[in-house]
Amino acid sequence: MDKVLEEKEEKKQSRFQGFIFVVFIPLLFAITVALIVMTILGINVFELSKEYSQKIPFISSALDEEGTQSIEDIESKMIDLEAEIKDREAKISKLETEIVNKDEEISQVQLEKERLEEEILELTAMKDENKRAFKDIIKTYETISAKKAAPILTQMSEDEALQILSSIKADTLAAIMEKMNPEDAARYTELLTANAENQLENSP
Template identity: 45%
Template sequence: MELQEKESTIKSKLQWFLFVVLIPFLFAITVALVVLTIAGVNVFDAAKQYGQHIPFVSSIIPGVEPEIDAEDKLREDLIDLEATNQDQQSQITDLKNEVEQKQAEIDTLKTEIEKLNEELLAKEEENQDTTQTKQDLAKIYESMSTKNAAAILTELQDEDALNILRTLSSAKLSAILAKMEPADAARYTELLAINEAE
């Protein structure tokens, strides 16, 4: 009997809580939602917005991220911009150094080109002088007697003698070779033939 009394007491307390507290509370919430919706208030957005500021609730509500302080974001952006600026300044410095190195190389090459041009001009003048000297020698040997020319040429070094023989006319060359010893004439003829083949 006592058990039945306890059960009926628990049921009556549960019924009292259900009818007096829970049902009126749910009804009041429903009426408030309807009234706010009719008034044009989006209740769920408002709940998300207020829920953001409550520490435990903000982690439960999906899609709500904690607000990032605008000043902190600006600081982060400023730090990123300063890092980018430093990188770009470093790249500019590297490029300036590279330009200076290339300019130094260009200057060195220009100096070398000028030096080579001067050497080339000097060689051209030397060749002109040598050509002039050969022409002068040719005139001397052309006017000299063939006997004297043959005697002098055999006393010269082979290269010098060949240079002179090459500048002579065919008639003078054959006359001078005829006045030489046969061995000398054969040697110069062979050397002239070799140089002509080259």
């Protein structure tokens, strides 16, 4: 029994080996020779195989479907890229508008700053002028006689009179107070005392 199986196995192997040596190897050799000859003759084997494959219905339809699918993919990608480009352009346009608005806002703030600086300069000049004028007024009251100064001061508002009286020299102040009537002298003395106390409280 074993011998029969072994004989069968040997026959199968000998048939397979015979097929390889008789059919497969000669066919492979023939294909190789044909490719070499066609290449020498200048025939593009791959182009030729593609051309004949297109003539076969199944292969041709498969190639066409693959090509169509590829073109559709490319067109889809192009549409997506164009949409992305438009989106980026819209963002750039928005940013440019924001930059323009910011520049205008900066210009307005700069103009407002310059206007305020000019106003400060004008007020400073007015303050300096008022200081000079006030100093001149103080000099005038220190120059004229107390008899003339007392009635003028009593005719002024309390704030104006108090400002002058608190700025003149002590001996001039005493002389003017002597020429005022007792009621006015007492009132201004009280105001001057309160003013001096306020200045002491507010001083550091």
